[in-house]
Amino acid sequence: MTTLPEILDRFNQNASAAKFRGRAVWDFHRQEQTRDTHALDVKMAAARGVKKLYGIGLHAIRQNASLKATTFLQQRAFRVNGALRQQPFDSSAEKPQFPGASAEFIDHLEFIQPNVISGIPVYRVMDRQGQIINPSEDPKLSKEMVLNFYQKMTLLNTMDRILYESQRQGRISFYMTNYGEEGTHIGSAAALEPTDLVFGQYREAGVLMYRGFPLDLFMAQCYANADDLGKGRQMPVHYGCKDLNFVTISSPLATQLPQAAGAAYAVKRENSNRVVVCYFGEGAASEGDAHAGFNFSATLECPLIFFCRNNGYAISTPTNEQYRGDGIAARGPGYGLMSIRVDGNDVFAVYNATKEARRRAVAENQPFLIEAMTYRIGHHSTSDDSSAYRSVDEVNYWDKQDHPISRLRHYMTARDWWGEDEEKAWRKQSRKLVMEAFERAERRLKPNPELLFTDVYDEMIPPIAKQRDAMWRHIQQYKEHYPLDLYEK
Amino acid sequence: MAATRLFLRASPVKCSLTGLTGGVHSSLGSTLLKLSPACTAKPQAQRRHAAHFTFHPEPAPSQYESRATNPPLTFTGTEIEEQVFIADTHCMNVSAGPTQKMNLFQSVTSALDNTLAGDPTAVIFGEDVAFGGVFRCTVGLRDKYGKDRVFNTPLCEQGIVGFGIGAAAAGATAIAEIQFADYIYPAFDQIVNEAAKYRYRSGNMFDCGKLTIRAPWGCVGHGSIYHSQCPEAFFTHCPGIKIVVPRGPVQAKGLLLSCIADQNPCIFFEPKILYRAAVEQVPTEAYQIPLSQAEVLQEGSDLTLVAWGTQVHVLKEVAAMAQEKLGVSCELIDLRTILPWDTETVCKSVVKTGRLLISHEAPVTGGFAAEISSTVQEECFLNLEAPISRVCGYDTPFPHIFEPFYIPDKWKCFEAVKRMINY
Numbered sequence: 001m002t003t004l005p006e007i008l009d010r011f012n013q014n015a016s017a018a019k020f021r022g023r024a025v026w027d028f029h030r031q032e033q034t035r036d037t038h039a040l041d042v043k044m045a046a047a048r049g050v051k052k053l054y055g056i057g058l059h060a061i062r063q064n065a066s067l068k069a070t071t072f073l074q075q076r077a078f079r080v081n082g083a084l085r086q087q088p089f090d091s092s093a094e095k096p097q098f099p100g101a102s103a104e105f106i107d108h109l110e111f112i113q114p115n116v117i118s119g120i121p122v123y124r125v126m127d128r129q130g131q132i133i134n135p136s137e138d139p140k141l142s143k144e145m146v147l148n149f150y151q152k153m154t155l156l157n158t159m160d161r162i163l164y165e166s167q168r169q170g171r172i173s174f175y176m177t178n179y180g181e182e183g184t185h186i187g188s189a190a191a192l193e194p195t196d197l198v199f200g201q202y203r204e205a206g207v208l209m210y211r212g213f214p215l216d217l218f219m220a221q222c223y224a225n226a227d228d229l230g231k232g233r234q235m236p237v238h239y240g241c242k243d244l245n246f247v248t249i250s251s252p253l254a255t256q257l258p259q260a261a262g263a264a265y266a267v268k269r270e271n272s273n274r275v276v277v278c279y280f281g282e283g284a285a286s287e288g289d290a291h292a293g294f295n296f297s298a299t300l301e302c303p304l305i306f307f308c309r310n311n312g313y314a315i316s317t318p319t320n321e322q323y324r325g326d327g328i329a330a331r332g333p334g335y336g337l338m339s340i341r342v343d344g345n346d347v348f349a350v351y352n353a354t355k356e357a358r359r360r361a362v363a364e365n366q367p368f369l370i371e372a373m374t375y376r377i378g379h380h381s382t383s384d385d386s387s388a389y390r391s392v393d394e395v396n397y398w399d400k401q402d403h404p405i406s407r408l409r410h411y412m413t414a415r416d417w418w419g420e421d422e423e424k425a426w427r428k429q430s431r432k433l434v435m436e437a438f439e440r441a442e443r444r445l446k447p448n449p450e451l452l453f454t455d456v457y458d459e460m461i462p463p464i465a466k467q468r469d470a471m472w473r474h475i476q477q478y479k480e481h482y483p484l485d486l487y488e489k
Numbered sequence: 490m491a492a493t494r495l496f497l498r499a500s501p502v503k504c505s506l507t508g509l510t511g512g513v514h515s516s517l518g519s520t521l522l523k524l525s526p527a528c529t530a531k532p533q534a535q536r537r538h539a540a541h542f543t544f545h546p547e548p549a550p551s552q553y554e555s556r557a558t559n560p561p562l563t564f565t566g567t568e569i570e571e572q573v574f575i576a577d578t579h580c581m582n583v584s585a586g587p588t589q590k591m592n593l594f595q596s597v598t599s600a601l602d603n604t605l606a607g608d609p610t611a612v613i614f615g616e617d618v619a620f621g622g623v624f625r626c627t628v629g630l631r632d633k634y635g636k637d638r639v640f641n642t643p644l645c646e647q648g649i650v651g652f653g654i655g656a657a658a659a660g661a662t663a664i665a666e667i668q669f670a671d672y673i674y675p676a677f678d679q680i681v682n683e684a685a686k687y688r689y690r691s692g693n694m695f696d697c698g699k700l701t702i703r704a705p706w707g708c709v710g711h712g713s714i715y716h717s718q719c720p721e722a723f724f725t726h727c728p729g730i731k732i733v734v735p736r737g738p739v740q741a742k743g744l745l746l747s748c749i750a751d752q753n754p755c756i757f758f759e760p761k762i763l764y765r766a767a768v769e770q771v772p773t774e775a776y777q778i779p780l781s782q783a784e785v786l787q788e789g790s791d792l793t794l795v796a797w798g799t800q801v802h803v804l805k806e807v808a809a810m811a812q813e814k815l816g817v818s819c820e821l822i823d824l825r826t827i828l829p830w831d832t833e834t835v836c837k838s839v840v841k842t843g844r845l846l847i848s849h850e851a852p853v854t855g856g857f858a859a860e861i862s863s864t865v866q867e868e869c870f871l872n873l874e875a876p877i878s879r880v881c882g883y884d885t886p887f888p889h890i891f892e893p894f895y896i897p898d899k900w901k902c903f904e905a906v907k908r909m910i911n912y
Binding site: 267 | 656698
């Protein structure tokens with residue numbers, strides 16, 4: 001049995017990337033200085049070696065050199081395991097001197113074998129029956145908080161069922177459920193501050209729900225009615241909410257990863273003790289933008305949590321066709337990221353990992369990668385029928401044997417915090433809440449078609465205004481062919 | 490001659506500061522390179538052509554006043570001119586204030602300097618910007634403002650722009666540099682699918698208006714396929730962004746500052762051939778030149794010439810040639826902002842002259858001249874005396890050794906003018 005800090009420490013020691021950085025995590029300022037002195041040596045050598053340089057170039061070198069010389073004189077000696085960059089050139093020693101990596105020499109040929117059989121272990125707090133395994137890992141949250149977790153997960157589940165049905169009945173055009181992944185949403189959202197900025201992919205509605213996004217606004221976005229904060233411009237489930245610090249979802253996958261790194265950098269400069277959280281799936285992690293996001297966040301030292309929902313499928317593509325390495329967590333150390341793999345169906349494990357990652361990301365200005373292992377119980381979306389590529393038995397296993405909602409329920413019932421009566425009452429109430437919001441959304445008109453043309457730029461520009469006027473003239477003339485009654489005037 | 494000196498001094502690629510430039514032309518190079526007696530130092534076939542244009546600086550200021558100055562940045566080798574620039578009719582948007590002789594990359598540095606000084610959230614990032622940039626546009630800024638504000642990123646354009654979008658969305662003024670416009674394509678998805686649509690898709694809850702992307706642009710004499718491209722046409726098809734191309738240092742600084750201030754994501758293409766070749770007196774303080782306003786550089790009655798960036802200078806010579814050799818009076822328009830473009834100024838001019846010639850280096854098919862041509866024929870059909878002419882690059886990739894044949898030089902433009910007049 002290993003504790004969370006032990007897992008993190010062991011990984012810190014073993015990961016070669018961490019070794020290359022070779023720095024105590026709090027010493028990033030000093031690291032920067034010593035890298036500069038190394039660069040200074042190179043620059044001065046170059047400047048001396050070239051007889052004639054064009055005017056501005058030489059001056060720039062002189063400018064840089066004089067400032068860095070002062071830094072060099074002031075900086076303290078800083079020696080770390082194999083961290084080459086802190087030491088000046090020393091070709092007498094039998095150590096590699098390459099700027100690109102710090103390591104020892106090896107005299108026999110040996111390829112590193114990717115470890116996929118026993119890869120990074122999965123951190124969990126509860127077993128599949130909701131029993132705490134190691135009591136010191138129990139976050140011991142209040143009854144009120146745990147009940148809230150449960151109610152948010154089940155409310156999300158109920159809303160999913162009703163909205164999925166409404167698409168089947170032609171009331172909304174599209175929907176994506178979150179079945180099986182509720183634990184990843186609620187556990188992580190609970191560990192964040194409300195001011196932390198969230199970038200999502202599309203299967204994180206529980207994060208919004210936990211933060212208090214009302215059912216009416218979920219429905220408004222799915223129905224694209226006049227109450228939609230997004231003004232009816234996007235497909236269902238592309239939620240966003242400025243007040244709740246949840247950046248509007250977009251369909252292209254993984255585009256949010258480098259954006260989250262940039263946002264985290266800006267947040268770091270503000271000194272506001274906020275973190276940025278970026279959710280994505282294991283499929284999106286194959287995109288080039290994911291590589292960019294990881295690399296930028298590490299090199300630019302951003303207070304950012306990358307939260308990967310590894311749910312086994314990207315539409316129909318199983319993980320063994322998505323990657324050959326040890327999942328997403330194993331990529332983290334390659335970029336210099338603190339990384340962990342957790343049981344995504346264990347809401348306490350998700351909570352603990354996110355909480356600790358948040359604390360350290362803010363304190364140390366470095367990114368964290370959490371890979372939450374889970375299972376996508378539902379279809380990819382209403383446009384998908386997953387029986388085409390996986391067995392019903394497989395889905396049933398996860399639904400019945402390893403579900404975040406039932407595991408938490410076992411935890412609660414074991415403490416007499418929840419029982420049959422509470423369950424019955426809550427099911428009735430949550431369904432009623434959802435149905436009422438649903439009926440309100442059904443009756444609401446769509447937004448005014450004027451909103452087709454606004455917000456392209458911050459202000460209306462002449463060509464768009466011209467096109468808008470042309471559209472209205474056309475509608476006036478052909479009004480019987482356009483569903484104007486469904487839209488606000 | 491200024492044009493040949495341009496070629497000797499132009500820094501072409503990514504390793505200018507390591508002492509590896511020069512080749513045959515530097516004294517260091519000719520010491521190392523031992524030529525056999527059979528070779529002459531500069532054989533006929535090796536001599537490179539002069540530039541295809543002459544840079545026309547902004548007209549000299551009409552009045553001067555002396556005033557004590559505290560210029561923000563010193564440019565080595567140039568003097569600080571303690572003079573007040575009073576704008577004349579051509580530069581009516583340029584504010585009065587002390588000026589300094591600057592080339593185009595220095596005017597960019599000056600704009601960035603003003604921005605970092607005035608806006609504590611402003612950050613500049615991209616490949617190699619920390620040491621000053623491969624075109625020296627960010628020299629001195631890291632030392633002056635700190636490494637958290639002027640910093641290198643890993644070599645990844647999709648990351649640079651994505652990072653910039655996120656920083657802008659979180660409230661920072663983000664100025665991203667793409668090392669060459671030729672390398673902007675990995676960022677195409679982030680620009681078109683994300684930056685351009687950020688505000689619209691979120692119902693104006695979120696936006697990345699504080700993002701500005703800068704990239705060196707256009708032919709440079711030897712840039713070939715991947716250091717000469719003008720990709721503006723790919724982006725003009727994308728509502729939600731703005732695209733701006735300056736013709737000289739005064740314009741560059743004012744337009745860049747407008748892009749940075751503009752609350753929409755902007756792409757600012759800097760004609761790299763003008764980085765050193767274009768020198769003007771540029772105000773050291775901040776000023777803005779409005780976006781989406783084309784500028785009439787020269788009034789005329791017979792034919793309207795439209796271009797942007799370097800090509801404006803080519804067409805200026807064409808206008809002079811047309812006047813001298815054909816007695817044709819040309820009206821020259823610098824479009825400046827490509828998206829959203831100033832249809833009113835162009836159409837008003839064509840209504841007056843009846844003839845339109847548009848010229849750009851980018852390939853003719855699908856180039857932005859097609860858009861201008863289409864709009865003008867819709868708006869000014871009955872005023873046209875001749876078909877609209879486009880003198881552009883050929884529908885080939887930008888060639889290396891064949892550049893003198895490829896570019897829409899003044900002779901091709903002059904010939905097109907002749908054909909239009911005689912139509």
